[in-house]
Amino acid sequence: MYVKLWNSDGDNVQVKKMRDEYKKLDKLEMSIWECCELLNEVVDDSDPDLDEPQIEHLLQTAEAIRKDYPDEDWLHLTALIHDLGKVLxxxxxxxxPQWAVVGDTHPLGCAFDESIVHHKYFKENSDMNNLDYQTKNGIYKEGCGLENVMISWGHDDYMYLVAKENGTTLPQAGLFIIRYHSFYPLHRSGAYKHLMNDEDIENLKWLQIFNKYDLYSKSKVRVDVEKVKPYYLSLIKKKSSDGENSFVKRSCSLKICLILSVPVNDQECINRPAAEDNVKILSVPHSKLLILLYK
Known part of the structure; x- marks a missing residue:
């Protein structure tokens, strides 16, 4: 059902609205690991291969990649954070709703490729009424680069926006993985390659490597979280220029945290006690956020 809802309702107007809302940068601070732990509460209904909490998937993916690519620590961290947008x-x-957060993604502003899952439901999408969107290139130029292509909204594009808006120093391949790991029409079916530029072609190689672990590292065998946690905490700390991992610091000194945009009630925030020791509200306008910086 969530696929039908997204294919029918996920048009250009909806995606632009979501992007504008969730790239606001009012601040709530939380460490990367604390956000990972929030995923204990999340189950992705679109994933038939995993009914465990999402933190298990993050760690299974990261650990499998770490084993085969021990020197690519940026890839370990990318695997750890790639699905954090599911906290939405x-x-x-x-x-x-699930349909607005999880599931496959695809471009908007050009013809919907038949490789997109449940393609038949696009007949109810309002973009089908715009003739400019019905050609292979649509509103884009061939080779324009995926950076210039509007992608359907979900946890991928959200985490990409979070990282990009906050000056992440993850390599471009890491950002590409975060943004397009659910873009199965591209990396499984080869659709939309005509929109890619040379940098996309290089980054796609890393995404296809990552995708094998994202799909096939899932297991009922639980990761020993306490055993692997020190490595990932040290990795996060290593990537911080001041060697700090704690988010409870002066705003100007924060190097690693995650930003998540969320509409909240102002009075609720004002009345809210220091909630958890690991949360500090810096400002209370209309959204909560966690910022992701990779130094």
Missing amino acids: LLPRFGEL
Whole structure:
């Protein structure tokens, strides 16, 4: 059902609205690991291969990549954080419906490729009424680069926006993986390659490597979280220029945290006690956020 809803309702107007809302940068601070732990509360209904909490998937993917690519620590960290945008499913982060957060993604502004899952439901999408969107290139030029292509909204594009808006120093391949790991029409079916530029072609090689682990590292065998946690904490700390991992610091000194945009009630925030020791509200306008910086 969520696929039908997204294919029928996920048009250009909806995606632009979501992007504008969730790239606002009002601040709530939380460490990367604490955000990973929030995923204990998340189950992705679109994933038939995993009914465990999402933190298990993050760690299984990261650990499998770490084993085969021990020197690519940026890839270990990318694997750890690639699905953190799924916290949008949780009540404290807006409780968006599954169809607006998970599942496959695809471009908007050009013809919907038949490789997109449940393609038949696009007949109900308002973009089908715009003739400019019905050609292979649509509103884009061939080779324009995927950076210039509007992608359907979901946890991928959200985390990409978070990282990009906050000056992440993850390599471009890491950002590419975060943004397009659910873009199966591209990396599984080869659709939309005509929109790619040379940098996309190089980054796609890393995405296809990552995708094998994202799909096939899933297991009922639980990761020993306490055993692997020190490595990932040290990795996060290593990537911070001041060697700090704690988010409870002066705003100007923060190097690593995650930003998640969420509409909240102002009075609720004002009245809210220091909630958890690991949360510090810096400002209370209309959204909560966590910022992701990779130094």
